[in-house]
Amino acid sequence: MTHTKDADQGTGESNNGEHLRRHTISVLVENKFGAFNRVAGMFAAKGYNIDSLSVGPTEEEAISRMTIVTRGDDQIIEQITKQLNKLIDTIKVVDLTFENFVERELVLVKVQATQSSRSEIMQIAEIFRAKVIDISPKSLTLEATGSQQKVDAIIKMLKPFGIKELARTGRVALKREFQGEV
Amino acid sequence: MSAHKVTATQKQGNRMMTGAEIFVRCLIAEGVEVVFGYPGGATIGIYDALVDLSDIKHVLVRHEQGATHAAEGYAKATGKPGVVLVTSGPGATNTVTGIADAFMDSIPIVVFTGQVPLKLIGNDAFQEADIVGITRPITKHNYLVRDVRELARTIKEAFYIATTGRPGPVLVDLPKDVMAQKGLFEYPEKVELRSYKPVTEGHPRQIKKAADLINAAKRPVLYVGGGVIQSNASDELRKLAGILQCPVTTTLHGLGAYPENDPLALGMLGMHGTWYSNVAVQYCDVLIAVGARFDDRVTGKVEAFAAEAKKIHIDIDPSAISKNVKVDVPIVGDVKSVLKKLIESVQPLDTKDWLATIEQWKREHPLRYRSGEAIRAQYVIQKLGEITGGNAIVVTDVGQHQMWTAQFFHWVHPRSHITSGGLGTMGFSLPAAMGASFGRQDLPVISISGDGGFQMNSQEMATIVEHKLPVKIFVINNGFLGMVRQWQELFWRRRYSHVGLHNPDFVKLAEAYGCTAYRVRQSSEVEEVIRKALAHKDGPVFVEFVVVQEDNVYPMIPAGQTVNEIIDVPEPVTKASDGAPEDALMTVAKGQHISTTKEIQQ
Ligand SMILES: Cc1cc2nc3c(=O)[nH]c(=O)nc-3n(C[C@H](O)[C@H](O)[C@H](O)COP(=O)(O)OP(=O)(O)OC[C@H]3O[C@@H](n4cnc5c(N)ncnc54)[C@H](O)[C@@H]3O)c2cc1C
Ligand SMILES: Cc1ncc(C[n+]2csc(CCOP(=O)(O)OP(=O)(O)O)c2C)c(N)n1
Ligand SMILES: [Mg+2]
Numbered sequence: 001m002t003h004t005k006d007a008d009q010g011t012g013e014s015n016n017g018e019h020l021r022r023h024t025i026s027v028l029v030e031n032k033f034g035a036f037n038r039v040a041g042m043f044a045a046k047g048y049n050i051d052s053l054s055v056g057p058t059e060e061e062a063i064s065r066m067t068i069v070t071r072g073d074d075q076i077i078e079q080i081t082k083q084l085n086k087l088i089d090t091i092k093v094v095d096l097t098f099e100n101f102v103e104r105e106l107v108l109v110k111v112q113a114t115q116s117s118r119s120e121i122m123q124i125a126e127i128f129r130a131k132v133i134d135i136s137p138k139s140l141t142l143e144a145t146g147s148q149q150k151v152d153a154i155i156k157m158l159k160p161f162g163i164k165e166l167a168r169t170g171r172v173a174l175k176r177e178f179q180g181e182v
Numbered sequence: 183m184s185a186h187k188v189t190a191t192q193k194q195g196n197r198m199m200t201g202a203e204i205f206v207r208c209l210i211a212e213g214v215e216v217v218f219g220y221p222g223g224a225t226i227g228i229y230d231a232l233v234d235l236s237d238i239k240h241v242l243v244r245h246e247q248g249a250t251h252a253a254e255g256y257a258k259a260t261g262k263p264g265v266v267l268v269t270s271g272p273g274a275t276n277t278v279t280g281i282a283d284a285f286m287d288s289i290p291i292v293v294f295t296g297q298v299p300l301k302l303i304g305n306d307a308f309q310e311a312d313i314v315g316i317t318r319p320i321t322k323h324n325y326l327v328r329d330v331r332e333l334a335r336t337i338k339e340a341f342y343i344a345t346t347g348r349p350g351p352v353l354v355d356l357p358k359d360v361m362a363q364k365g366l367f368e369y370p371e372k373v374e375l376r377s378y379k380p381v382t383e384g385h386p387r388q389i390k391k392a393a394d395l396i397n398a399a400k401r402p403v404l405y406v407g408g409g410v411i412q413s414n415a416s417d418e419l420r421k422l423a424g425i426l427q428c429p430v431t432t433t434l435h436g437l438g439a440y441p442e443n444d445p446l447a448l449g450m451l452g453m454h455g456t457w458y459s460n461v462a463v464q465y466c467d468v469l470i471a472v473g474a475r476f477d478d479r480v481t482g483k484v485e486a487f488a489a490e491a492k493k494i495h496i497d498i499d500p501s502a503i504s505k506n507v508k509v510d511v512p513i514v515g516d517v518k519s520v521l522k523k524l525i526e527s528v529q530p531l532d533t534k535d536w537l538a539t540i541e542q543w544k545r546e547h548p549l550r551y552r553s554g555e556a557i558r559a560q561y562v563i564q565k566l567g568e569i570t571g572g573n574a575i576v577v578t579d580v581g582q583h584q585m586w587t588a589q590f591f592h593w594v595h596p597r598s599h600i601t602s603g604g605l606g607t608m609g610f611s612l613p614a615a616m617g618a619s620f621g622r623q624d625l626p627v628i629s630i631s632g633d634g635g636f637q638m639n640s641q642e643m644a645t646i647v648e649h650k651l652p653v654k655i656f657v658i659n660n661g662f663l664g665m666v667r668q669w670q671e672l673f674w675r676r677r678y679s680h681v682g683l684h685n686p687d688f689v690k691l692a693e694a695y696g697c698t699a700y701r702v703r704q705s706s707e708v709e710e711v712i713r714k715a716l717a718h719k720d721g722p723v724f725v726e727f728v729v730v731q732e733d734n735v736y737p738m739i740p741a742g743q744t745v746n747e748i749i750d751v752p753e754p755v756t757k758a759s760d761g762a763p764e765d766a767l768m769t770v771a772k773g774q775h776i777s778t779t780k781e782i783q784q
Contacts, residue, residue, distance in 0.1 A: 034324075037315070038318060078504065079505060082500050082501035083501055088343060088377060090377055091376055091377040
């Protein structure tokens with residue numbers, strides 16, 4: 001079974017019990033050779049946490065967006081933002097934590113499914129608006145999208161059936177333009 | 183650049199040429215005077231292009247580490263970027279220490295490495311090393327050039343990034359096949375990078391806040407670092423200190439930014455700084471940090487550093503601010519431009535009482551050492567300071583001699599002090615002095631090393647002799663890795679572990695390289711040999727000073743501790759009754775007239 005790091009709590013405790021807040025940081029970088037390594041390497045070299053990191057192209061071909069979920073006290077987060085900004089390929093760094101933002105994650109779960117459990121699993125999928133994307137005599141593969149909490153919740157619900165394999169994308173986020181509820 | 187170069191560029195305008203030729207023409211267009219390099223298989227094409235394009239001086243070092251340190255020394259002495267050219271694999275990896283050193287000390291150098299052909303990258307090809315990956319965390323930026331059409335722009339960017347904002351090393355990896363591709367040479371006039379725009383003008387609101395704090399200060403201290411020298415802002419600093427009548431302490435890298443013959447000078451602060459500079463920082467009410475980065479060798483225990491003071495921090499690198507010590511008023515910008523604005527917004531302060539207190543501290547706790555027949559390193563340095571009047575470029579290595587030089591030399595000019603501070607790289611001095619000597623002929627260049635560090639890059643003696651560089655090469659031979667020995671003595675119950683050095687005959691070694699060499703053992707010979715060395719005209723001169731073996735650098739604030747734990751020079755131990763004359767107590771206080779030391783001597 002795949003073990004995933006449970007990063008569900010909005011906050012985490014560091015070893016010395018210090019209060020560490022979770023931040024979602026959106027970084028626009030030049031889509032250049034090595035740019036991703038620079039960001040990941042900076043986190044490793046400075047010993048900063050990464051809860052999740054996702055990267056992909058944006059509306060502009062030459063620019064990639066990285067969404068980094070990290071934890072730290074105010075001083076660490078300030079340094080992280082500054083260090084990200086300092087990288088030559090970085091165009092813009094926004095700590096979305098201080099903004100109203102939308103955040104989504106996608107998960108694929110291959111869950112054990114017997115004749116008897118299959119319908120129950122499909123019910124759960126329906127509640128979470130997840131899709132069945134593969135089926136075999138012994139398993140079902142579901143695709144679910146949502147906030148991190150939602151993704152965590154569906155995983156929790158599916159666990160008792162036996163999760164064979166699981167892949168999460170890590171979070172992607174954008175600043176919300178519409179300030180009301182959708 | 184000069185007119186003839188522009189025309190040379192234009193003439194070549196629309197001719198196809200190899201990447202190698204484009205590369206050399208880019209360096210010429212950039213105004214590069216000297217390249218420190220070492221050839222190999224991956225750069226053989228570039229070296230071929232150097233045969234015809236001889237506008238550029240290439241210096242064949244004897245080890246690639248020497249090339250990077252030479253480039254650093256050149257950059258620190260001149261303010262212009264240092265340039266290195268080495269081959270792939272081992273040539274590239276040999277530059278790593280120098281690159282890391284330049285990164286820590288914010289020195290603008292551009293390192294060009296050969297690389298295996300693009301199609302072989304990743305194949306464990308002969309002499310392949312992923313130097314871009316290896317140096318990613320120790321460069322300001324680095325590049326792999328994948329197409330000859332990107333070459334000129336990449337080189338332009340590399341120089342731009344290395345020299346602007348917070349300076350630093352940039353590496354450009356040049357695959358062999360790219361350098362053989364043909365292209366047009368067109369060197370871009372300027373660089374536009376949407377992702378890199380260093381801030382140089384301080385924010386007016388922050389400057390106002392700083393001025394308000396300063397105008398209310400009773401016990402201000404200026405804490406001045408390497409950024410002042412990099413920004414060429416010594417004049418502005420003097421002006422500000424003068425208006426405020428504010429004492430000035432400098433970091434190791436700030437030495438020379440403020441003249442030590444000025445009464446406001448406190449000398450160096452930190453682990454081996456003067457007693458009074460550290461105490462002044464402890465008691466100040468406003469600390470004005472200018473181009474200094476609150477290094478742990480300066481702050482000791484962070485929470486206790488200038489704990490009572492409001493802190494202003496001027497730095498061009500936002501990430502340097504509030505990294506170690508939380509400051510009250512950050513100002514991001516270039517020191518020179520910010521100081522100019524600040525000068526307009528501050529008023530003269532009445533600091534008479536504060537300065538009087540400091541004067542008393544200076545009298546009570548000057549820098550001290552005991553000197554007798556056997557040579558003390560401190561004495562050598564003090565004499566060197568007196569004889570040159572500070573009119574020299576002094577390049578030190580790492581260890582006790584480095585700290586003694588920082589303490590006892592007479593620092594009056596910016597760019598007169600070059601050392602490895604952040605990385606603390608033994609072996610730095612000799613090649614860095616060589617680089618400085620290529621860049622500066624107006625002042626004598628003096629390399630000071632320990633007997634340990636000298637042997638880490640002594641091969642550059644050959645290069646120095648070959649080019650008849652007038653470098654004065656001083657080795658302070660105490661027979662020990664002195665700084666480590668000192669720590670073992672003070673903090674590890676004098677259990678000496680592998681710190682004794684079995685040395686070669688340094689004078690014979692220097693002579694074998696073809697260098698004039700002297701050795702002195704007596705204090706009485708020191709002055710004469712220094713004068714002789716300074717007067718030496720024909721190429722380099724080497725002097726070995728055989729000094730007291732076990733002596734310590736004081737004052738010392740043990741790592742991570744506070745000024746309360748400062749260890750000053752111990753009181754003299756009573757000598758055995760062998761009738762040997764007591765060593766004389768020598769004292770120096772920075773910011774007082776150097777002549778006081780002479781009076782004490784008699
Ligand atoms: C054995 C040993 C002992 C040492 N003991 C001491 C000691 O007792 N005291 C001491 O001071 N050091 C000591 N050091 C050196 C120490 O480790 C640091 O290298 C040094 O203190 C850093 O100096 P700095 O703060 O001036 O920063 P630098 O490393 O010189 O950095 C310069 C700062 O200025 C900024 N800057 C650069 N250009 C500009 C510009 N144009 N405008 C604005 N800002 C700019 C940079 O961003 C950076 O923050 C020791 C080193 C060794 C090896
Ligand atoms: C490359 C490198 N290796 C090890 C050290 C650790 N170190 C710092 S000072 C020192 C002793 C230097 O001895 P020497 O060059 O004789 O100078 P001294 O302290 O005796 O003046 C050592 C080993 C270092 N700074 N650099
Ligand atoms: Mg020694």
